[in-house]
Amino acid sequence: MAASNYEEAERQLRRYLSKNGLRCTVERLAILKSLWENGGHPSAEMIAQSLSKGPLYVSRATVYRTLDLLVEAGLLTCSNLGEGHRHYEINVDHHDHLICRRCGKIIEVRSPEIETLQRKLCKEAGFEPLSHTLEITGLCGACRREIADDGESDNGAWRRSAVRQHGE
Amino acid sequence: MAASNYEEAERQLRRYLSKNGLRCTVERLAILKSLWENGGHPSAEMIAQSLSKGPLYVSRATVYRTLDLLVEAGLLTCSNLGEGHRHYEINVDHHDHLICRRCGKIIEVRSPEIETLQRKLCKEAGFEPLSHTLEITGLCGACRREIADDGESDNGAWRRSAVRQHGE
DNA sequence: GCATGAATTGAGAAGTCATCTCATTCGCTC
DNA sequence: GAGCGAATGAGATGACTTCTCAATTCATGC
Secondary structure, eight states: OOOSSHHHHHHHHHHHHHHTTOOOOHHHHHHHHHHHHHOSOOOHHHHHHHHHTSSSOOOHHHHHHHHHHHHHTTSEEEEEOSSSSEEEEEOSSOOEEEEETTTOOEEEEOOHHHHHHHHHHHHHTTOEEEEEEEEEEEEOHHHHHHHHHTOSTTTTHHHHHHHGGGOO | OOOSSHHHHHHHHHHHHHHTTOOOOHHHHHHHHHHHHHOSOOOHHHHHHHHHTSSSOOOHHHHHHHHHHHHHTTSEEEEEOSSSSEEEEEOSSOOEEEEETTTOOEEEEOOHHHHHHHHHHHHHTTOEEEEEEEEEEEEOHHHHHHHHHTOSTTTTHHHHHHHGGGGO
16 A cells, blocks of 8 residues: 555555546645655645745645645655644554654654554454554653653653743 | 542642642632543533633633643643644543544544553663554444445545545 | 646635733742 | 732734635646
């Protein structure tokens, strides 16, 4: 299902578009290409910025519309990494996310066993899975060490800042 | 860790507040109580509405601030059920969510095996987990049957409507 | 290659959710 | 009960996303 290179992804997109009576536009291809070239977990804003460096102007509305479409087509996964906006990611091989509450680092992990159990859960519930996200938030190794070094006194400090990270 | 009734939850909140030099206000207790009385997966807006039926007025700002605090205190879990806003849920016993893309139904499922594997994943990555969410989106049994009954012709229709659900 | 019609785009307004600011109020401690 | 500082309310503000509609562009048939 998941494409393993850009060319395959483009073919998959074209197939999806024609199957649904939709058009293959330069904007749609540009967005797909940008995602493959830059990788990571970009937000819609980041994708728009990256495109603005290229020759083709793509409006924000189109970026959002196209991202929805690519998710629909099974080419992208959308997740909320606890930052108040969505992140998109190419569907290469599925993985889950460990998100550090203190420094924001995202660690990608893979677990075929969990995937298997998920399918089992769905089957038992008569549910047909189309996509899934597993996000574990906590403290990464580096932050754990830093906190340990700081001693016990301000144990609550990081917790507070983690919640208030929005605007302080 | 998780409280099994309201009284215990209130004690847990009071303990957390005093430990961190914070105050126990009627607003905070009212929000906690509303969550226990109404259950489900309410959004901040729904909680504010439910409170507006009671004798105590609580501003939206306070609802948001208090929900953050309750998550911090380990009394609530916050998740994004793919609707563009957060949902909150009392921490009774942990479960995961199957979310139907077509009708929006949320099915709660439990899997101790998955929890165990998650802990293992974290341990291997040197990561200390504090909370986690597993959300699987797809089609519930009822919707699968309805689609099957409708025949093959409009196979793409539900997919489209699922994405555009925001404003139609 | 060109007309045709419908899908798509851009621009900016609008909407939604969440947070911030600051004067006022209220818990808690002494 | 006084006083300090935390918490609240009101409304502005901000971030992100979607909507509207005229103009444009793609795909199809001739």
